[in-house]
Every structure is written in structure tokens, then in C-alpha cells.
Amino acid sequence: MGTAPAGEPDIALWRVRGEPLVPGSGSGPLRGVRLAVKDLYAVAGHRTGAGNPARLAEAVPQTEHAWAVRALLDAGADITGIAQTDEFAYSLNGTNAHYGTPPNPAAPGRIPGGSSSGPASAVALGQADAGLGSDTAGSIRVPASYCGLHGMRPTHGAVPVTGMLPLAPDFDTVAWLARDAALLGLLGDVLLPPAPDHPPLRVARVVTDLLDLAGGAVRAAFRPAASALAGRTGLRTEESPALPGDHTEWAVAFTTVQLAQAWESDGAWVSAHPGALGPGVTTRFARAAAVTAEERAAARTVLDGAARTLRDAVPPDTVLLMPATSDPAPPAGADSEERTATRQATVRLTCLASLAGLPCVTLPLMRVGGLPVGLCAIGAPGSDRALLRLALSAA
Incomplete structure (x- = not known):
């Protein structure tokens, strides 16, 4: 195939x-x-x-x-x-x-x-x-x-x-x-647009409570992979226990705003074509149609605060390291409940760069049970080319 x-x-x-x-x-x-x-x-x-x-x-x-x-x-x-x-x-x-x-x-x-x-x-x-x-x-x-x-x-x-x-x-x-x-x-x-030289990347930051969002096997593989990355690239590893804020609340707020905007983008077409979508996407658009203006506004307030926190956590010389996904790829035959659980766990990780508008590079540096899992390096706004140089140094 x-x-x-x-x-x-x-x-x-x-x-x-x-x-x-x-x-x-x-x-x-x-x-x-x-x-x-x-x-x-x-x-x-x-x-x-x-x-x-x-x-x-x-x-x-x-x-x-x-x-x-x-x-x-x-x-x-x-x-x-x-x-x-x-x-x-x-x-x-x-x-x-x-x-x-x-x-x-x-x-x-x-x-x-x-x-x-x-x-x-x-x-x-x-x-x-x-x-x-x-x-x-x-x-x-x-x-x-x-x-x-x-x-x-x-x-x-x-x-x-x-x-x-x-x-x-x-x-x-x-x-x-x-x-x-x-x-x-x-x-x-x-x-990418031409950009002035970005400050050299010097620090690889690991935040323990963000790492805890991943599954146990991924967490076990992450630390040696992060250490190896730091060794290859000359970054100094820095660990902190937590970022202020409720990460579950951030993920819920992100999903709420995404739902509302997805309905704005595609809701008219979806409404005009009942039955045209597969079951999982149908469910998401049904939820999108139900988001109220009040829910969206409240979620936007949460995201604004979360974005400030995340940007503060990644100064120009720093990358925030975390697993790209919570687990390896689920089996193709996994039931919808298992896929939903994996998706929700992964969104709690992936939404962080998205809600703050931050660049990130995914590096194929981990194996979990013989399966690939990416290591994600998130940088400050505008650090895109520095992240790509980091990827090359880590190869």
C-alpha cells in the first residue's frame, strides 16, 4: 500500500x-x-x-x-x-x-x-x-x-x-x-520573511507540569532525548516545576475559540450539506454551531492571559522543550473513544504554541515502544530561522 x-x-x-x-x-x-x-x-x-x-x-x-x-x-x-x-x-x-x-x-x-x-x-x-x-x-x-x-x-x-x-x-x-x-x-x-539576526539560542527550558501532560512512556523517553539535544546543540538545560495557570482551562478555551471560528469559516457550507461529513468531523461542527458569543468571549479572555504567560516563558534566547504528542500513533483500528482520548491529551500540548502564536519545530528524536514520537522546540516570536538552525544542529 x-x-x-x-x-x-x-x-x-x-x-x-x-x-x-x-x-x-x-x-x-x-x-x-x-x-x-x-x-x-x-x-x-x-x-x-x-x-x-x-x-x-x-x-x-x-x-x-x-x-x-x-x-x-x-x-x-x-x-x-x-x-x-x-x-x-x-x-x-x-x-x-x-x-x-x-x-x-x-x-x-x-x-x-x-x-x-x-x-x-x-x-x-x-x-x-x-x-x-x-x-x-x-x-x-x-x-x-x-x-x-x-x-x-x-x-x-x-x-x-x-x-x-x-x-x-x-x-x-x-x-x-x-x-x-x-x-x-x-x-x-x-x-519565511527576511529577518534580522535573532539572538543565539542558549537555553533549553523544560517545564515539569507541561511534561506531565504526556503519557508515562513518552515522559520516560523525553528526558534522555532532551539531554541529547542539549548536548548536540550546546544549549544549557533549565528546569522549572510549573507555569502559572490552569493548562486544562487553556485547552478548553482554545477549543472553544477554534470551534467558533471553524463555524464562521465553514458553517454555512456544513449547514447546506447535511450528511456530507464523516462522523467525527460532524460532531465537531455540531459543537461549533452551539458555541455562544458569551462562551467565545470568556474563552478569548483566558487565551489572552495564557498567551502572555507562554511568551514570558520563552525569552529570545530560550526554547521550550516538550513532547510533540502525548503518545505514539494509535492503532488504525483503535475505537473512537481511544482516539478521542489521545487527541484530547495531545491538544493540551499542541494548543500552547497555537494560542500564543509561537513558532515551533518538531524533531524526530524519540522512540517509544519502537514507535516514533517527536520532540517539540518552541521559540519566541520571530525565532523561526533560529529554530531551523537548531534542527540542523540536532540532526
């Missing part, structure tokens, strides 16, 4: 594939790089389906590329294909009720993580060199963690989202992944 030749694509992985589908400029730093593009981005001449066949059927071919797509093509990358996504990018599992579940060769028989599931699977399988995805609540970090890849979520707003379908604009970012840190950095050189 997952090795079908171009022209006979695995529909769980590729919505459409070519040799290449869209050629790049023929020159530039990404010349010859095979790129899998998540089916959230405008690709000129192709429709955008957002992981849903009813939406795809109504879509018309795009007349121009999304900003990020154009930038990567101009830098020489070839689009190998448009890769599948969880419906409307509204899941962290990597499953799709209509198209199936892309394979995870790093953890056979387990889910790849989402919602950038197709790009992650394509890169892990070697059918693409890099994947252009998105990250709202962890949609690049989770598949990078589950599939043993490098992933980058930039500072919120650093990379234009023009031509990318929104989910929750306060948290949405362009994001990307690759098998190796060098290519991850090359994509960052193309996508």
Missing part, C-alpha cells in the same frame, strides 16, 4: 498525482524537490477539495496558486501531487471517512496523524521529498511526530496564508515537513 505509480494513485494518500503534476521554475534552491501539497491550497488549474468529495464536486479549478505554492514553485520545487487531508483540516488523527487512512510506514498499522496526513504519508513513504501542510492545533506537528519526520510551524502571520482555506484564522499557519532538517530549512528560507 502507498507505492502505486503515478497515474494509479493511492486515493487514501493522493487526490491527484502527476510526473510532476505542476513543474517548478527549473532553477532555484529547491530545484528537483518533489512536493506534496495538502488539499487546502489553491493550485492553479486544479480544484480544492478540503478532504471532502461533496466540496470537491462543487469546486471549480483555481485560477492562480496560493502564495506559499507559488513561492515554492518559483524556488524550483515540483508539485508531485495534491495530497489528502482530514476533512476541512479539522482532525488530528489522519483518517478520512470518504477516502481512507494514508499509510504510516514509520508505524505500520497505525494512523499517520492529521490533518496534514497526506503530505506526511507521502514524505514518509518516499513519494515526495517535502510536504506543504498547515497547522492550526497541531496539524503539522502531530503527523511529523507519528511518522518520524521534521516539521515546522512558523510564527503566526509570518507566512502569508493567501490561497489556503481557513479553519480558525487566529491560529492557522502555513506549515511544512520533510524527512531531513536540511530540506526543512531550505523550505523555510523560501517561505
Whole structure:
């Protein structure tokens, strides 16, 4: 599974594939790089389906590329294909009720993580060199963690989202992944804005109560991985017991605002197409429709305070280290209750960078029971290039 030749694509992985589908400029730093593009981005001449066949059927071919797509093509990358996504990018599992579940060769028989599931699977399988995805609540970090890849979520707003379908604009970012840190950095050189030199990273901070959000086996693997990272990169490790605030309350508030914004983005379409969504996404949009203005305002107040706390915890010379996910990838056959529990535990970790708009890089530095789990390094706003250099030093 997952090795079908171009022209006979695995529909769980590729919505459409070519040799290449869209050629790049023929020159530039990404010349010859095979790129899998998540089916959230405008690709000129192709429709955008957002992981849903009813939406795809109504879509018309795009007349121009999304900003990020154009930038990567101009830098020489070839689009190998448009890769599948969880419906409307509204899941962290990597499953799709209509198209199936892309394979995870790093953890056979387990889910790849989402919602950038197709790009992650394509890169892990070697059918693409890099994947252009998105990250709202962890949609690049989770598949990078589950599939043993490098992933980058930039500072919120650093990379234009023009031509990318929104989910929750306060948290949405362009994001990307690759098998190796060098290519991850090359994509960052193309996508990120020019920036003045960032202060050197000197401190790797570990906060015990954030580490406690992960499962026991991940916690046990985390400390030696964090120590190894510090040793390779010259960072000084600093540990603190807690950050002020209720992390469960932060996650609930984040989910509330995300729900409200998802309904603003997609609620009209969902209402006009009853029965068009898979069961898990249907449940999320039903919750989204029920969020009141008062609930949203209260949640926004909580998030504003949480964001200040998190930014204070990451001064310019510091990275905050934590597991990218609470556990390794669940089995593909896990029941919905188990997947929900894993998703909720992971969101308590992934929502932190999202709610504060902070950049983070996911590094494939841990193994738990023989399965990959990513280590996430969160930096201060604007430290994106420093994080990519850190990833390269850690490789």
C-alpha cells in the first residue's frame, strides 16, 4: 500500500498525482524537490477539495496558486501531487471517512496523524521529498511526530496564508515537513520573511507540569532525548516545576475559540450539506454551531492571559522543550473513544504554541515502544530561522 505509480494513485494518500503534476521554475534552491501539497491550497488549474468529495464536486479549478505554492514553485520545487487531508483540516488523527487512512510506514498499522496526513504519508513513504501542510492545533506537528519526520510551524502571520482555506484564522499557519532538517530549512528560507539576526539560542527550558501532560512512556523517553539535544546543540538545560495557570482551562478555551471560528469559516457550507461529513468531523461542527458569543468571549479572555504567560516563558534566547504528542500513533483500528482520548491529551500540548502564536519545530528524536514520537522546540516570536538552525544542529 502507498507505492502505486503515478497515474494509479493511492486515493487514501493522493487526490491527484502527476510526473510532476505542476513543474517548478527549473532553477532555484529547491530545484528537483518533489512536493506534496495538502488539499487546502489553491493550485492553479486544479480544484480544492478540503478532504471532502461533496466540496470537491462543487469546486471549480483555481485560477492562480496560493502564495506559499507559488513561492515554492518559483524556488524550483515540483508539485508531485495534491495530497489528502482530514476533512476541512479539522482532525488530528489522519483518517478520512470518504477516502481512507494514508499509510504510516514509520508505524505500520497505525494512523499517520492529521490533518496534514497526506503530505506526511507521502514524505514518509518516499513519494515526495517535502510536504506543504498547515497547522492550526497541531496539524503539522502531530503527523511529523507519528511518522518520524521534521516539521515546522512558523510564527503566526509570518507566512502569508493567501490561497489556503481557513479553519480558525487566529491560529492557522502555513506549515511544512520533510524527512531531513536540511530540506526543512531550505523550505523555510523560501517561505519565511527576511529577518534580522535573532539572538543565539542558549537555553533549553523544560517545564515539569507541561511534561506531565504526556503519557508515562513518552515522559520516560523525553528526558534522555532532551539531554541529547542539549548536548548536540550546546544549549544549557533549565528546569522549572510549573507555569502559572490552569493548562486544562487553556485547552478548553482554545477549543472553544477554534470551534467558533471553524463555524464562521465553514458553517454555512456544513449547514447546506447535511450528511456530507464523516462522523467525527460532524460532531465537531455540531459543537461549533452551539458555541455562544458569551462562551467565545470568556474563552478569548483566558487565551489572552495564557498567551502572555507562554511568551514570558520563552525569552529570545530560550526554547521550550516538550513532547510533540502525548503518545505514539494509535492503532488504525483503535475505537473512537481511544482516539478521542489521545487527541484530547495531545491538544493540551499542541494548543500552547497555537494560542500564543509561537513558532515551533518538531524533531524526530524519540522512540517509544519502537514507535516514533517527536520532540517539540518552541521559540519566541520571530525565532523561526533560529529554530531551523537548531534542527540542523540536532540532526
